[in-house]
Amino acid sequence: MEERMVCAQVVTEVKKAVVGKDEVVVRLLLAILARGHVLLEDIPGVGKTTLALAFSRALGLTCRRVQFTPDVMPSDLTGFSIYNKATGQMEYQPGAVLCNLFLADELNRATSRTQSALLEAMEEGQVTVDGVSHPIPQPFLVIATQNPAGAAGTQLLPDSQLDRFTLRLSMGYPTPQDELELLRRRGAGPVLDRVEQVTDGAGLERLRRAAEGVHISEEVLEYIVRLVGATRTHSAVAQGGSPRATLAVAAVSRAAAFLQGRDYVLPEDVSQFFRDTVAHRLILTDAGETGDPVGDVLKSVRPPRLG
Numbered sequence: 001m002e003e004r005m006v007c008a009q010v011v012t013e014v015k016k017a018v019v020g021k022d023e024v025v026v027r028l029l030l031a032i033l034a035r036g037h038v039l040l041e042d043i044p045g046v047g048k049t050t051l052a053l054a055f056s057r058a059l060g061l062t063c064r065r066v067q068f069t070p071d072v073m074p075s076d077l078t079g080f081s082i083y084n085k086a087t088g089q090m091e092y093q094p095g096a097v098l099c100n101l102f103l104a105d106e107l108n109r110a111t112s113r114t115q116s117a118l119l120e121a122m123e124e125g126q127v128t129v130d131g132v133s134h135p136i137p138q139p140f141l142v143i144a145t146q147n148p149a150g151a152a153g154t155q156l157l158p159d160s161q162l163d164r165f166t167l168r169l170s171m172g173y174p175t176p177q178d179e180l181e182l183l184r185r186r187g188a189g190p191v192l193d194r195v196e197q198v199t200d201g202a203g204l205e206r207l208r209r210a211a212e213g214v215h216i217s218e219e220v221l222e223y224i225v226r227l228v229g230a231t232r233t234h235s236a237v238a239q240g241g242s243p244r245a246t247l248a249v250a251a252v253s254r255a256a257a258f259l260q261g262r263d264y265v266l267p268e269d270v271s272q273f274f275r276d277t278v279a280h281r282l283i284l285t286d287a288g289e290t291g292d293p294v295g296d297v298l299k300s301v302r303p304p305r306l307g
Helices: 002-014 022-033 048-058 074-078 112-116 118-124 176-187 201-212 218-233 243-259 267-281 286-290 293-300
Strands: 038-041 063-067 079-084 089-094 101-105 126-129 132-135 141-146 167-169 237-239
Touching: 002 022, 002 048, 002 201, 002 243, 022 038, 022 048, 022 141, 022 167, 022 201, 022 243, 022 267, 038 048, 048 063, 048 101, 048 141, 074 079, 074 112, 074 118, 074 126, 079 126, 089 132, 112 118, 118 126, 118 141, 167 267, 201 243, 218 237, 218 243, 218 267, 218 293, 243 267, 267 293
Parallel strands: 038 141, 038 167, 063 101, 101 141
Antiparallel strands: 079 089, 126 132
């Protein structure tokens, strides 16, 4: 119970800076509990960066931010080795990604070479420079923002990188009432200054372990496998969900049940967040671009009856 109260307090603190996006806040917390990374895709100016920074403050995580442009180099992220004349040896200089929360702002404005520099960090929690591996401080997560495809100066993220994001979320425009509240809060000073620390890295690790302890029955595991498998055979999908997607669905489902105060996963925990977890990993045919393959899969695969 104590762990869930901490989660509730984190949400409360983040909402001090982010107005009217309660659902997005909860989903991002789910990904963090599931040891995942998050891709925020939306137009500029809707609060993606504020959301990420608010979480870093509430969770007490060291945060580094890189504004991606075509001239950002891979070594800016991973670090580099430099010769020390005094010692006669090469010394490693850490890059920006060696932190707890790495905010990759407008990642799809970077070159593909720079984008790929994040792959090892996201999957293995380390970077390799000049043949030497350097561990990244734990806990570690990446929150990346990207502008919609087709925006000036952007390019699509590679499939291998999209597959490493546990969730893809979109904030959208605020309602008129929320935008009015945003104006009121801004008039009272920087909103991030109001966000107070709730826990720290060690506390987050305890929350993650508690979420991982949630039980998933054999029936629900089979349901997850059937859902992801159905994306691989859908006529409008050229490439379906990977085994990494299957693992992500299970982890997010555990986190969802944990936040609901249960120690077991229901089929509804799976179906509710399946789209956010899987849709960005699929490569669609021309027909799929105009249809809803994920919706078709959720309708066609019958959930199990438990108990």
